[in-house]
Amino acid sequence: MTGIFINGLSGKMGTSLLNRSNLDNNIFICKDIDDKEVEVVIDFSHPSSTIETLDAIKDTNLSIIIGTTGFDDDQISYIKESSKYRSILFAYNLSKGISILKDSIKGFVESNSNNLSCRIEETHHTQKIDSPSGTAIALKDLVEFSDSKNLIKEIKIDSKRVGNIFGIHKVIFFSELEKIKFSHEAISRNIYSDGAIDATHWIKDQKNGMYSFENFFNSEDLL
Known part of the structure; x- marks a missing residue:
């Protein structure tokens, strides 16, 4: 079982993630990012909210999947710096x-x-x-x-x-x-949710660093 926290749960992607995660018997949703059972954070929000979330988990080794877009160069640099301390899957598209x-x-x-x-x-x-x-x-x-x-x-x-x-x-x-x-x-935003949820089980087992969705998609775990 993998415990996940969804940043941006009140948004349309958050709703999709919640609904699609209910189809995976190996995932459960944690309501608080500080919940000790959280292993992976999934972030579909806004660039400033993503950075705040990275700040909130800076003293942990939680993995994070970032599907948010629109970052500036400084924010991307901050995400890369954070990947020294956790595994981060950063993707503009999780289809x-x-x-x-x-x-x-x-x-x-x-x-x-x-x-x-x-x-x-x-x-x-x-x-x-x-x-x-x-x-x-x-x-x-x-x-x-x-x-x-x-x-x-x-x-x-x-x-x-x-x-x-x-x-x-x-x-x-x-x-x-x-x-x-x-x-x-894309016929439905569920396609992005499904990609994020599938990658959740993989990213938590990766070493600290930055990963793309292609790293996951082409991994031996998926074959």
């Missing part, structure tokens, strides 16, 4: 489908032999504050990192905030002869 999408894009870019331009399109609900999304930025970084032959001449990100969309990401490559498209759409 397993996005991890598969990233692997596909990485393989395509590494094998590409043509000059291309790239456009990343992301669409989210109107209440999402950060723009572009953390996932879109991560996809841009992935394309740049994978393009060792410097054949991607341009990368643009287009962001839209429409209705109640949970997340649509498209990565489109253009040449003179063809258009190649990779895409992922």
Whole structure:
């Protein structure tokens, strides 16, 4: 059994996490972060609240999963510093489908032999504050990192905030002869909750340090 504390429980993601955690018989919810049975904190809140939570657990060795986005450079540095004392899974997107999408894009870019331009399109609900999304930025970084032959001449990100969309990401490559498209759409925010809950059992057993969702997704524990 793994005891978890959810930071941001009153929000929409907090409600989703609570509902989905009830489907896992190996998880129980702790109402207080100081509860001695807490092993992992799951944080889907606001950057300032995440930092406050890290302050609250600084004298413990609790693991934490951070799904919050919109951090500035100083806040990210603080998260990295905190990882010296605990295992932290820090991910802009905890969807397993996005991890598969990233692997596909990485393989395509590494094998590409043509000059291309790239456009990343992301669409989210109107209440999402950060723009572009953390996932879109991560996809841009992935394309740049994978393009060792410097054949991607341009990368643009287009962001839209429409209705109640949970997340649509498209990565489109253009040449003179063809258009190649990779895409992922989240139908429910439960997809992020499920990823966080699945990773809970894994992150608590990791050494101190920073981990990505891909570290979890590609781990032997998941095979």
